[in-house]
Amino acid sequence: MLDLNSITKVFYPGTVNENLAIDDVNLHVNKGDVICIVGSNGSGKSTLFNLIAGTYPVTAGTMTFDGADITNKPEYRRAMTIGRIFQDPTRGTAANMSIEDNMITAETKGMKGLRISLNNEKRQQYRTLLSLIGLEDRLKDNVGLLSGGQRQALTLLMMVMSRPKMVLLDEHTAALDPRNAQTVMDLTERFIGEHQLTAMMITHNMQAAIDFGNRLIMMDEGRIIFDVSGEEKSSLTVEKLVRLFRDLSNKTYAHDAGLLTKE
């Protein structure tokens, strides 16, 4: 589905701040893959997502999605098929608008026309959808009034409504309290299962990375240092994973276990 061929990203090339963020990464994502990505801060996980989503251009390499070259496609065009949720709950929804207006914007991808699509039939559908996250009576409330967890759940709902082929989840539960994080995570799992989505998820939660999905990727210094799937992945434990990280990343962090938190 998604192929990254020798993708490299250098920030601020030619300056003293030059920084090799992604170093010759090759990755093949199969249709239906649910991939967890782990790695310490600054290992290039979020940069990889930004490159796949098209937020930054790549320095070198090519990218194809469903066979089509997307290396130079602008972000908004890629967003037609690739959904994305950020760590910051405020980035997925517009706070100055009501829930129903936010949802009507997510209903169809792409440029909008001069039709008024929001009608009572749509409202009824939205109410049913919103009952999944307990917001069915707040259609007309501004999104700015919701809590972070509610907003993230709404973002997830809106992303599913727009039927993407693939989703990028960038630590989308990290800013939430444990209970809300669990709710959002359960919903994520449910939607991915129901709609057979292909997904990539960045997480610092080792246990979640082991339990969730069929494939696990570990990143360090802009490279993929470890890629397992199937049986091999399900036999992993948190201890094994942390040990692997220590061996593979050949770093002498005093607290690298702390960087990859268990909880």
Add this chain to the structure above:
Amino acid sequence: MIEGIFVDGLVFSIMVIGILISYRILDFADLTCDGSVATGAAIATMAIVSGFPITVALLFAFLGGVLAGMVTATIHNKLKIPGLLAGILTMTMLYSINLRILGNKANVPLLRVTTLYTKLPTIFSFMAPEWASLVGTLLVVLLVKSIIDVFFRTDLGVSMGAMGGNEQMVISQGINPELLKMMGIGLSNGLIALSGGLLAQYQGFADANLGQGMVVQGLAAIMIGEFLFSSNRISLLTLRAIFGAIIYKALMFFGRKYGYLVNITPNDFKLLTGILVIASLFIAQTRSAASSAGAKRKAIARSQQRRDTMEEESHA
């Protein structure tokens, strides 16, 4: 006399709706306005002087404004500079263009030609000419208001509002934000130019300096409107802008009429308008501070009450 204030305010209100779109809905601080209002006045005047019908002249004025707004949006989009700077650039360039449109004259009168305000009294011949002007302008404003209200309820209009709140969100929905900005800023300046076209006909001439300080006046009107009532519905936002525009013009009228009593001349109006905007911002701030202070008092009272009842229970 009172009709004059209303006509003045209503003509101005179309511009205020334009500024409302850029500043409040798109969250784009656009200074093109100071140039595009004069562009609208110049285009409408020259079109009428060269014999075009009034409606066509106003349509040209609107389109001229749309073009000016799209130039600002293009500069902002392609060169990645802040909207504020893009607007200042367009506004400055427009000053020369406006002089060109006016045939290298700073001032072109609308004498011995039919304008909206010489025509209206003949259409509504059963009322006094001043009232005819008022009714005619009101109809134009209501038409513009209803079109804008409907537009911002369409899918396209809603996505423009979404961009004002969160640009990343519209990108994530597969919408090109550059295109939305082109359309939004274009629409905003189209309305501003339309207002300029009406203003030229109302005052009987177009002036290259017409636009000076218009943005601040428009913001003042928006802020006055925001004191009237609060809402997130587009029809009420535009209604509020219209009321604000009329109130602002009324204040200016009384300033002109009775200002001499406190030694204020029209020369002071720009200063006073600026102070009005600052005062509005200050009042809005103190209001929210006051309501949070009120919430704090209530919270303290609540916890005090809880402690009292607990003490009573322990006594009992």
